[in-house]
Amino acid sequence: MKRRNFIYLTGMGAAAAMLPAIPVWGNEIPIEQSLEYVDPAVKKMLSDVALNAARSKGATYTDVRIGRYLNQYVVTREDKVENLVNTESYGIGIRVIANGSWGFAATDKMDKDGIAKAAELAVAIAKENSRLLTSPVQLAEQKGYGEVSWKAPIEKNAFEVPIKDKADLLLSVNAAAMAGGADYVNSILFMVNEQKYFASTDNSYIDQDIHRIWPTFFITKINKETGKFETRNSLSAPMGMGYEYLDAKPEHKIQTAMGVLYKGRYDMVEDAKQGAVQVAEKLKAKSVEPGKYDLVLDPSHLWLTIHESCGHPTELDRVLGYEANFAGTSFLTLDKWESKKFNYGSKEVDIVADKTQVGSLGAVGYDDEGVKCGKWDIIKDGILVNYQAIRDQAHIIGLDHSQGCCYADNWSSVQFQRMANISLQPGKKPLTIADQIKNVDKGIYIVGDGSFSIDQQRYNFQFGGQLFYEISKGKIVGMLKDVAYQSNTQEFWNSCSAVCDERDYRLGGSFFDGKGQPMQSSAVSHGSATARFNGVNVINTGRKI
Amino acid sequence: MPILTKEQAKVILTKVLGYSKADECTVYISGSDGGNIRYARNSVNTSGAVSTTTLQVTSAFGKKSGVATINEYDDASLEKVVKRSEELAKLAPENPEYMTLLGPQTYGPQSPAFSEITAAVGPKERADAVAQSLAVSKENKLNAAGFLENSASYSALMNSKGLFAYDTSTDVAFNITMRTSDGKGSGYATRGYNDFSKLNAKHDTEIAAKKALSSVTAKAIEPGKYTVILEPTAVAVMLENMFFDLDARQADEGRSFMSKPGGKTRLGEQLVDERVNIYSDPWSPELPGSAWAGDGRPQEKIDWIENGKVKNMYTSRYWAAKTGIKPIPNPGSIIMKGGTKTLEELIKGTEKGILVTRLWYIRSVDPQTLLLTGLTRDGTFYIENGEIKFPVKNFRFNESPVIMLNNLDEMGKAERTVSAESNQNYLLPPLKIRDFTFTSLSDAV
Numbered sequence: 001m002k003r004r005n006f007i008y009l010t011g012m013g014a015a016a017a018m019l020p021a022i023p024v025w026g027n028e029i030p031i032e033q034s035l036e037y038v039d040p041a042v043k044k045m046l047s048d049v050a051l052n053a054a055r056s057k058g059a060t061y062t063d064v065r066i067g068r069y070l071n072q073y074v075v076t077r078e079d080k081v082e083n084l085v086n087t088e089s090y091g092i093g094i095r096v097i098a099n100g101s102w103g104f105a106a107t108d109k110m111d112k113d114g115i116a117k118a119a120e121l122a123v124a125i126a127k128e129n130s131r132l133l134t135s136p137v138q139l140a141e142q143k144g145y146g147e148v149s150w151k152a153p154i155e156k157n158a159f160e161v162p163i164k165d166k167a168d169l170l171l172s173v174n175a176a177a178m179a180g181g182a183d184y185v186n187s188i189l190f191m192v193n194e195q196k197y198f199a200s201t202d203n204s205y206i207d208q209d210i211h212r213i214w215p216t217f218f219i220t221k222i223n224k225e226t227g228k229f230e231t232r233n234s235l236s237a238p239m240g241m242g243y244e245y246l247d248a249k250p251e252h253k254i255q256t257a258m259g260v261l262y263k264g265r266y267d268m269v270e271d272a273k274q275g276a277v278q279v280a281e282k283l284k285a286k287s288v289e290p291g292k293y294d295l296v297l298d299p300s301h302l303w304l305t306i307h308e309s310c311g312h313p314t315e316l317d318r319v320l321g322y323e324a325n326f327a328g329t330s331f332l333t334l335d336k337w338e339s340k341k342f343n344y345g346s347k348e349v350d351i352v353a354d355k356t357q358v359g360s361l362g363a364v365g366y367d368d369e370g371v372k373c374g375k376w377d378i379i380k381d382g383i384l385v386n387y388q389a390i391r392d393q394a395h396i397i398g399l400d401h402s403q404g405c406c407y408a409d410n411w412s413s414v415q416f417q418r419m420a421n422i423s424l425q426p427g428k429k430p431l432t433i434a435d436q437i438k439n440v441d442k443g444i445y446i447v448g449d450g451s452f453s454i455d456q457q458r459y460n461f462q463f464g465g466q467l468f469y470e471i472s473k474g475k476i477v478g479m480l481k482d483v484a485y486q487s488n489t490q491e492f493w494n495s496c497s498a499v500c501d502e503r504d505y506r507l508g509g510s511f512f513d514g515k516g517q518p519m520q521s522s523a524v525s526h527g528s529a530t531a532r533f534n535g536v537n538v539i540n541t542g543r544k545i
Numbered sequence: 546m547p548i549l550t551k552e553q554a555k556v557i558l559t560k561v562l563g564y565s566k567a568d569e570c571t572v573y574i575s576g577s578d579g580g581n582i583r584y585a586r587n588s589v590n591t592s593g594a595v596s597t598t599t600l601q602v603t604s605a606f607g608k609k610s611g612v613a614t615i616n617e618y619d620d621a622s623l624e625k626v627v628k629r630s631e632e633l634a635k636l637a638p639e640n641p642e643y644m645t646l647l648g649p650q651t652y653g654p655q656s657p658a659f660s661e662i663t664a665a666v667g668p669k670e671r672a673d674a675v676a677q678s679l680a681v682s683k684e685n686k687l688n689a690a691g692f693l694e695n696s697a698s699y700s701a702l703m704n705s706k707g708l709f710a711y712d713t714s715t716d717v718a719f720n721i722t723m724r725t726s727d728g729k730g731s732g733y734a735t736r737g738y739n740d741f742s743k744l745n746a747k748h749d750t751e752i753a754a755k756k757a758l759s760s761v762t763a764k765a766i767e768p769g770k771y772t773v774i775l776e777p778t779a780v781a782v783m784l785e786n787m788f789f790d791l792d793a794r795q796a797d798e799g800r801s802f803m804s805k806p807g808g809k810t811r812l813g814e815q816l817v818d819e820r821v822n823i824y825s826d827p828w829s830p831e832l833p834g835s836a837w838a839g840d841g842r843p844q845e846k847i848d849w850i851e852n853g854k855v856k857n858m859y860t861s862r863y864w865a866a867k868t869g870i871k872p873i874p875n876p877g878s879i880i881m882k883g884g885t886k887t888l889e890e891l892i893k894g895t896e897k898g899i900l901v902t903r904l905w906y907i908r909s910v911d912p913q914t915l916l917l918t919g920l921t922r923d924g925t926f927y928i929e930n931g932e933i934k935f936p937v938k939n940f941r942f943n944e945s946p947v948i949m950l951n952n953l954d955e956m957g958k959a960e961r962t963v964s965a966e967s968n969q970n971y972l973l974p975p976l977k978i979r980d981f982t983f984t985s986l987s988d989a990v
Contacts, residue, residue: 081638085612091597104593108616121594128668129582132589132675167638184798222799227806229799229913322585324690324731325722326965328905328922331988333728414591453906453941455920460941460987462918464910484910484918486941486985517583517692517720519968539984543914545802545947 037195038068038090040207044147047199049112050094053119055201059096059103059126061139062119063200063369066092067411070193072159076170077186078178084163091411094119098126100136106412140394140402142371144203150365151209153358154242158191158213161243169215169246173272177219180276183229187217187272190238190511192523196368196411204370212361212523213245214238214511215268221279230481232279233466235300235448236266237508238523240361254504256433257476258447258469261298263506264359278467278479285479287542288468292535294443295485296436301465302424303508303526304449309489310344310351311422311526313458314378315405316387320396322417327515328456331489332384337397342384345493348531350425351379353388355404360421360525361509368415371404378422382494390417409520416516423507423527427499433530436500443471444483444538449508451484462486464541482542492533500529548576548664551711554701557600557618562705564627567604567634569646571704571841574600578664579696582671587682587689589675594668604630608643611636642863647841649707656833660740663715664697671695674746678721681750687757689750691721695741702841710837717741718963721750722923723757724990730936731990732756733903733923735778737963737970739833756902756924763936763990766927770980772898772954774891774928777962777973779904779921780881784823784973785964786909786917787946788879791849793860793870802915802947803858812855817950819853825876831961832972834877842874849879853950883959883974891957891977893931898977900926900933904942907966915945920987939990940983952979 047064054062068090075083091108092115103126107118170187177185192212199205216234223229239245245265252265259274260267297305312318313330321329336342345351355373357363366372369391377385391402408415437445448466455461468480487495509525549557554574561572576598583590601614604627611633615626671693682689699713720735732753738744775783787802796803796810803810826846827834836844840862848856857873865872892900902924910916921939928934957975964971 080641082640082642084633084637086633088614090616101589102591104591106593106595108597125580125592125594125668128672129589129592132584132672132679134586134588163636184800220800224799225806227799227804229804231800231912320586321688321690321724322590324585324688324724325692325720325733328989329724329728412595412597414593416591451908451910451918453908453918453920455939455941455987455989456905456922457987457989459989460920460939460985462910462941462943482911488988518581518694537985539943541910541916541943543911543916543945543948545914545945 043197044205049115050119053116054096057120057123059098059123061097063095066197068195072191074166074189078174081167093411094122096122096126097137098123099130101126101130101133104414137392138395140391142202147205149207152211154211155244156242158243173268176269176272177276182219182276183222184220190214198370200370206366211242212240219275219279223283230279230282232275238511240363241359281479285481288480288483288540290540293538294440295533295536296445298447298530299506299528300448301446302528304452306526308454311419314387316389316393317417326517331457331459337384344379344384345382346496347382348496348499349382349493353378353420353422355420357421361523362421367404367406368408369406371402373404388420407522413520418522419524421525426502426505426529431500436532438474440471445469459488482540484541485536485538487536495534497532497534499531504529548699558703561623564624567631569605569705571603573702575700577696577698581694582675583692585690602626602630604634606634608639609637610634644862646704646706647708650843652836652843656828658714658739658833660715663695663741666695666741677747678750681754685754688724694718708841712835715739721753723753730757730761731923735963760924760936763938765938768983768985772979773981774900774977776902776975779901780973780976781962781964781971782904782907782966783946791858793858794864815853816855817853818953821850821853821950822882823850824848832878838874880972884956886957888975895928898928915947918943939987941985943984944982949978954979
């Protein structure tokens with residue numbers, strides 16, 4: 001799994017065991033080369049080679065993606081820079097329809113001959129597989145855009161920031177954590193630049209430049225007498241932004257009873273400092289009494305619950321059964337959508353899909369099958385109203401166009417339906433975090449994401465977190481540990497009784513949403529304001545071995 | 546570029562090393578050719594072919610190192626990639642944990658991991674196998690969703706101190722989910738091979754079909770502690786989380802399940818039932834692996850858990866030097882010794898219990914106790930008096946593999962299986978476990 005590869009690469013864990021000691025995302029290149037963009041005219045010429053080769057072999061539709069995928073990692077622990085990695089992956093993926101069937105081939109042999117051969121192989125695969133079809137692929141109409149481009153609106157390209165500045169930042173983060181009493185700290189800066197070019201027989205030639213950044217850390221503290229250890233992970237969010245994400249001003253900080261939370265930008269050193277204090281508190285925290293609690297969930301936590309219990313079950317490929325063998329299907333079957341009255345959540349629950357949200361991980365101008373991106377309702381006043389679809393699925397839900405949810409994680413991967421940014425809309429009445437806590441009699445306030453698991457149809461889930469605060473009679477009375485909540489998606493979202501207003505709206509997200517075979521990772525954001533859920537079942541996860 | 550022979554790899558790596566001006570230099574080349582086919586709703590879906598190569602150069606000046614790679618192989622490109630890695634090394638901060646390169650190593654023989662048959666598989670052979678699988682779903686009026694992938698790859702490593710290593714392998718992965726058309730029954734099977742000719746897509750699809758048909762109208766039974774029989778793929782996803790955490794440094798630092806108060810570890814202690822024996826062996830005929838690790842260290846047969854005691858932990862070369870322990874690298878694959886009984890015989894000997902086909906969405910809840918959560922999936926059945934009585938609704942569990950291996954009742958015959966979470970291949974027995982903790986019910990089928 002890519003998430004696992006990341007863990008390996010950063011040297012933090014666990015999963016290191018089973019992986020070969022080889023870079024996992026692509027070729028590693030020196031820093032300066034990452035700033036050279038390939039001329040769109042060259043990419044257009046190479047694309048036309050593929051389009052023509054596929055057409056001449058009998059393809060009725062072809063799209064081509066030429067991708068240059070750059071990653072940079074700076075990996076540190078305590079006072080050491082452990083790893084400094086630049087990776088690049090450059091190549092072409094060619095997708096065709098021939099005899100009504102999909103075919104795909106990818107190569108990094110970027111000369112005309114190599115590209116033409118890959119196009120021919122894609123057609124050969126499509127023809128071979130067409131004998132296994134039940135019905136031919138049906139694509140929603142898509143007009144060509146001609147030669148267009150889109151660039152993520154970043155302020156500061158992270159790849160242009162000197163390595164030394166990045167290493168110094170992380171070492172300051174580590175120093176802050178260690179000075180605060182941490183025993184260990186790992187910190188990482190992970191930067192992504194996708195330079196991708198799309199061309200198709202619909203006459204689109206689309207050049208896009210996408211940037212993402214994820215600063216994060218992991219603080220560990222050990223009680224030397226008992227041997228117990230606790231961790232506190234960074235409260236940052238991976239973002240579709242440049243290095244400006246790390247330049248937090250006072251207006252990006254939300255002061256709460258537990259400490260500072262971050263909106264839109266992030267102060268990594270400050271969070272490490274408070275993290276060191278909080279991890280010590282976690283070691284002394286009271287073990288939770290299992291039972292029903294009203295939960296107040298911070299956006300740094302709730303994004304993951306939204307991702308798993310709303311984002312995934314409304315993906316149309318899952319609903320239709322395309323993911324039955326791996327990621328699973330969905331309880332949100334077509335009949336529930338057709339009824340127009342399936343009660344997914346309470347009236348407070350409005351959930352929106354948005355591929356255009358500025359600063360989000362999923363924001364692009366056009367998806368990976370040349371569809372201009374947009375925004376639409378998924379859950380309206382608690383009712384299921386729509387799904388997330390791509391071109392070959394649109395007709396199934398009566399759409400005459402794709403919703404622009406197609407994505408491939410590399411030139412060497414075939415594009416398929418991936419999750420848009422899926423977000424809970426803020427409440428319409430004024431409501432702050434302090435108000436939410438004040439209104440709860442017996443509850444738990446949860447900040448940060450932790451353990452997460454959900455079944456293959458997205459009914460039953462269990463979530464942990466980073467920080468758990470006991471609320472009694474409207475007040476935070478102390479920290480808890482060994483907390484996880486278990487619920488059923490429909491029951492949980494129907495227990496949503498209040499959502500803070502837009503002042504509290506923040507994004508969380510992941511670089512590693514895994515789906516498909518071979519598995520691909522997609523980066524996606526989920527926004528929300530602090531929300532309350534009544535009477536949720538909390539279990540105690542403490543054990544002895 | 547096709548799969549390079551040992552001699553071809555040696556020629557190109559020697560040439561690259563010739564351009565090096567660094568104190569130390571390592572060059573690594575790898576390549577893979579493969580294809581896959583994916584099907585769902587009884588019809589072929591996305592599928593493709595991918596071919597990639599990578600040449601990686603690591604240069605070091607003192608304790609400063611840098612890495613660069615390229616995928617062009619003319620002389621100018623080879624010289625350029627070496628220069629770039631050297632420039633990067635000069636920019637890098639000094640890493641006090643940098644270890645000087647290993648000299649020439651003696652490796653065991655190449656394990657039988659490469660199959661010419663697999664290397665020759667193309668779109669037609671894949672489509673033929675899937676056609677057999679789809680015939681089973683048609684015959685049984687079921688819905689099939691499956692995946693078949695094959696690849697051939699090579700890798701070679703050379704350094705400025707004279708180390709050279711070479712390896713080739715082929716891989717085949719096949720997994721299939723069959724569902725009833727009303728969505729009330731689901732079954733699964735998964736297989737991993739080096740040799741494509743061992744694949745029997747029809748047979749594996751029939752197993753999944755049988756599970757799908759017999760899991761319809763599952764009954765809800767109360768969550769709680771049950772005796773379970775975990776099929777090998779379910780065992781894989783539980784145990785791999787323990788293997789992933791057998792790192793000596795994490796244990797010494799006090800932050801793994803192997804840690805004890807005061808900087809001590811559980812190494813050598815009775816951790817689990819004394820019948821548990823877990824090892825790795827690159828020359829296992831059923832599960833061959835590489836004779837060398839990624840940094841050039843030789844792999845050998847290693848006992849990880851012997852008679853229930855942790856015998857070894859793996860470690861980086863740096864940590865081994867610092868703590869004076871043997872630098873055992875991460876294993877390529879893991880084997881657990883089994884018993885002699887078949888799965889059917891395990892069921893026959895069970896008074897009351899639950900048969901688990903597959904476990905899904907496994908996540909760590911507490912790294913200190915290795916507590917994991919996840920759910921059953923694609924075929925969960927109630928056993929009474931040695932027989933499968935009825936299908937049961939899926940459960941969420943919260944359980945630690947350490948606790949689980951202490952509650953070992955019986956082991957079946959080990960077989961090659963695949964983790965549906967990590968795609969890693971293992972050789973594992975089905976396990977009968979007492980008091981496995983199910984904490985809630987799931988409506989998912």
